[in-house]
Amino acid sequence: MKKELGIYKAFWLIVWHKVQSAIAALPLSVGAATSVGAILVAICLFPAYPPLYEVIEPHLGFIEWCWKAFVVIAITYYVLIKVARIITMSQHNDGFGSAQQPPGVAVAVLHNETIDRETKKRLSVHESGHLLSYALFDVKPIEINVWVTDKKGVNPRGGVSPKYSIQPENKSFRWDQMCCFLAGVVAEAVVYKRVEAGSESDMKVWESLARVYLSNWGLEDGYSWFENPSNDIEAGINLKTLNNLRSKQWIRVKKLLDDNLDLLNNAAELLVINGKIDNSRCFELIEATR
Secondary structure (H helix, E strand, O other), X not given: OHXXXXXXXXXXXXXXXXXXXXXXXXXXXXXXXXXXXXXXXXXXXXXXXXHHHHHHHHHHHHHHHHHHHHHHHHHHHHHHHHHHHHHHHHHOOOOOOOOOOOOOHHHHHHHOOEOOHHHHHXXXXXXXXXXXXXXXXXXXXXXXXXXXXXXXXXXXOEEEEEEOOOOOOOHHHHHHHHHHHXXXXXXXXXXXXXXXXXXXXXXXXXHHHHHHHHHHHOOOOOOOOOOOOOOHHHHHHHHHHHXXXXXXXXXXXXXXXXHOHHHHHHHHHHHHHHOEEOHHHHHHHHHOOO
């Protein structure tokens, strides 16, 4: 009997070792549910092995009690995590980000609160920078809309939505697209002389686009770029190239916004007042740039 139990135990240890890494990568509540599933599978297989079932049968009641307690703990943990996320969002709802909105009544409560005018103005300046950067594009969108919200707890809190009949995939378009993602940050720097930490999301998108651009056209443009750097020296060269590329595009966008500072402020004021700029007015602003 001891030998049979040892074999069975060894089998389940091997199986558990194989799934452990997958469970560890899941949220705890999901991992707990997965663990419960594994326990249930094991219990269901007990009758298929009569010698072992005879040993386990007297303890099935205790095993079932442990399983129920485990399920209760997992559900309680899941609910507490949800509540904690809602509380955290209510405490930090002034930040930029792309987190999902919390569901249910808590959203309605948060959305009844509004941000102050100065915060909305900064957000409007940021989005207006994105808007005016379309003056740099060789290929203009056929439709474009801009919006911001003054409601707390809403993410994202603003955006520019361009629409193309056929979106180009060439080098020129990718260059202009990178400048566009940089333009919100540049607009804040031009108007406020500093950039809010919330602009990090735009910079992450810019870097992702820049890496693709350099992989496809970097050598053609004379940039040093290692698509898969194998050491610190190559990684350092890549970082320097990204900084040079960003500086070059920053100068381009900053000149546009410096030359059209009144237009940038006018667009931002429209967003502060109306919360949006419709398609026709967007194109009027873009065409008015010099």
